[in-house]
Amino acid sequence: MEKLGENVWQITDHIYRIEVPLIGNPLRAINSYLIKGEGTELLIDTGFRRKSCREPLLKGLELLGSRREIRDVFCTHVHSDHSGLAREMAGENRRIYMHGLDLKLQREILNDVNKGKMRHRFLKEGFPRDLLFWIQDNNPARKGALDKVDSRFTAVSDGDVFQIGGLKLQVVYTPGHSPGCCMLWEKEQGIMFTGDTVLFDITPNITAFADVEDALSNYLDSLHAIRNYPVKLALPGHRETGDYQARIDALLRHHDKRLQEAKRIIAEQEGLCAYEITGQMTWKIRSRSWEDFPDTQRWYAVGECLSHLDHLLKMGEIERYEKDGIRRYRVR
Numbered sequence: 001m002e003k004l005g006e007n008v009w010q011i012t013d014h015i016y017r018i019e020v021p022l023i024g025n026p027l028r029a030i031n032s033y034l035i036k037g038e039g040t041e042l043l044i045d046t047g048f049r050r051k052s053c054r055e056p057l058l059k060g061l062e063l064l065g066s067r068r069e070i071r072d073v074f075c076t077h078v079h080s081d082h083s084g085l086a087r088e089m090a091g092e093n094r095r096i097y098m099h100g101l102d103l104k105l106q107r108e109i110l111n112d113v114n115k116g117k118m119r120h121r122f123l124k125e126g127f128p129r130d131l132l133f134w135i136q137d138n139n140p141a142r143k144g145a146l147d148k149v150d151s152r153f154t155a156v157s158d159g160d161v162f163q164i165g166g167l168k169l170q171v172v173y174t175p176g177h178s179p180g181c182c183m184l185w186e187k188e189q190g191i192m193f194t195g196d197t198v199l200f201d202i203t204p205n206i207t208a209f210a211d212v213e214d215a216l217s218n219y220l221d222s223l224h225a226i227r228n229y230p231v232k233l234a235l236p237g238h239r240e241t242g243d244y245q246a247r248i249d250a251l252l253r254h255h256d257k258r259l260q261e262a263k264r265i266i267a268e269q270e271g272l273c274a275y276e277i278t279g280q281m282t283w284k285i286r287s288r289s290w291e292d293f294p295d296t297q298r299w300y301a302v303g304e305c306l307s308h309l310d311h312l313l314k315m316g317e318i319e320r321y322e323k324d325g326i327r328r329y330r331v332r
């Protein structure tokens with residue numbers, strides 16, 4: 001990998017990496033990848049729709065002699081750090097690719113249907129009402145999100161192929177981190193653009209989604225399905241690369257441990273709600289107590305806990321019942 005500029009690297013003949021800072025976000029930065037072909041370009045992931053992402057991305061694209069009029073954008077998934085600038089970066093007559101399920105979710109985020117569904121779920125799981133409303137109205141990720149889905153958006157599905165710069169990129173559908181999460185596989189060179197499905201220095205957040213029964217199950221199935229690709233170079237959505245298979249095994253073990261931890265908490269104390277169970281789980285964020293946990297992070301933590309509870313429930317390991325309008329959990 002050759003460094004070409006402050007935040008730009010050349011990876012192979014046709015593949016470049018632009019690091020886009022995510023200021024104030026624990027992820028720190030996102031990797032945007034540019035693939036240059038003959039008269040056509042594909043930009044994979046973009047950063048938030050805000051100045052502090054837009055400027056470094058445009059600077060990197062300029063350094064690479066990239067031209068908007070011939071540029072398509074591929075979003076590995078709906079999250080705004082990956083899709084926020086897609087409309088600005090894609091040429092006016094070009095396309096913006098995203099999996100159909102994430103495109104549907106993006107529309108439901110824009111018309112507030114998703115907000116209502118998540119609000120309903122989180123209230124039922126014991127999340128404090130005032131805090132929930134505040135977080136939903138002030139989430140910084142929402143502010144950097146796409147403002148609209150225009151006619152350039154094109155749904156992709158598993159197996160679709162993009163031919164560009166002599167590369168043949170195949171869409172690998174890996175639901176879990178989002179309902180329509182995708183990776184791109186270049187078989188000839190053994191290169192996998194992993195999006196947020198496989199990250200090396202961070203554990204991808206697996207949360208509960210409104211219309212997904214068991215997101216963690218989807219994610220674990222995805223990990224098993226992609227584990228045996230002969231990947232020589234993994235290009236992740238955030239931070240650095242690493243040993244692909246070893247990392248997948250570590251992620252599988254991580255979730256197994258988390259499932260056991262959640263189950264142990266439920267076994268020790270019957271009748272807790274998800275919000276209370278989350279408070280008893282161990283988190284990387286250091287705070288004196290669950291009550292001191294940073295507000296927005298509390299939303300992500302409960303979402304992650306819920307994905308594990310949904311999975312235990314589906315596996316028949318725990319039961320859910322309702323008392324005074326709040327869902328509570330006990331082992332079976």
Ligand SMILES: [Zn+2]
Pocket residue numbers: 077079082177196
């Ligand atoms: Zn993501």
